[in-house]
Amino acid sequence: MKNDYQIFGIRAVIEAINAGKSIDKVFIQKGLQGELFKELDQLLREQQISKSFVPIEKLNRLSKKNHQGVIANISPVEFQDFEEIVMQATESGNTPKFLLLDQVSDVRNFGAIIRTAECTGVTAIIIQKSGAAPINADTVKTSAGAVFNVPICKVDHLKDAVFYLQGSGIQVVAATEKTEDTIYDVDFTIPSAIIMGAEDVGISPSILKAVDKKAKLPMFGSIGSLNVSVACAVFLYEAVRQSY
Structure with missing residues (x-):
């Protein structure tokens, strides 16, 4: 393979x-x-x-x-045009839900995220051309084939994608511990884009400054964070719960 x-x-x-x-x-x-x-x-x-x-x-x-x-x-998949996907989503009459990955580099995490994104009806996944995990055999296997069902867009700079989404009427929410707000304080019933950061350093500071909202997961154990694919699943299913 x-x-x-x-x-x-x-x-x-x-x-x-x-x-x-x-x-x-x-x-x-x-x-x-x-x-x-x-x-x-x-x-x-x-x-x-x-x-x-x-x-x-x-x-x-x-x-x-x-x-x-x-x-x-x-790549085993063809990447989609980012601006075209956003335009189609905003004109569809539905409530779009985008997912941006900031330098998520582990292929198995990437595959697991794609699988959850497909299950939760994510409109498209947006990654940066440089620094992102590749789509290879391991990604395909971990995604359980979902990689072929979810549009994936590559952009030159993720920050520019954030600005474009905001200009298209889509709120951008960063998953980060650097806030007092939790995911339960965010309204996901409106057009939204969720950003998940890299496994080791999280979301880059320049992107954090540009987002509309920041939200964290409540943590009660001694370990301060979840695996990025697990955290992503919690965020996406909270968005599903609010619109269900």
Whole structure:
């Protein structure tokens, strides 16, 4: 299954990018040189595609094929146009519910979040092009196939997506401990977008400054936080409860 989502060789990766394929990340052998490599590197920068320079041993573990120093992970799903999805949602007459993930990088957490999003009727999931977990075989498996049922949008900058949602009449709610308000203080019966932060550092400060509301989960144990996929499920089901 893993090989179904991989492309091998510099020229093949360049052609895939130029053809508009959804590339999640490119692994490049350390010390790789040459004109073709420079062309690939320039293309990756222009398209803001995540890349990682790794030892050849890492590439050999990723694939037994003749990779020529470059392996790209290709997404099994087609990403949707963010602005088009928002416009369609606001014109539908329904109450949209968006989910933004700020640098959630663990593929299993990502897959579990996608599964919950599908079960709770999330309109679309929005992630940033750089820093987000890839959609690979592990994501598909953990999502139980839900990844094929929920629209996923990639944007250059999550903060710009926040501003666009707000300009479209959608309140943006940050899931964060840095507030006195709980999820039970938020009205989710109106068009809303929930932001979940990275597993280790939470939501970035610049995005926290831009949101409409901040909300936390009541915590009574000695451990100060939940796994991000569990916390996301609680937020989404509170939104469901209010509109049920």
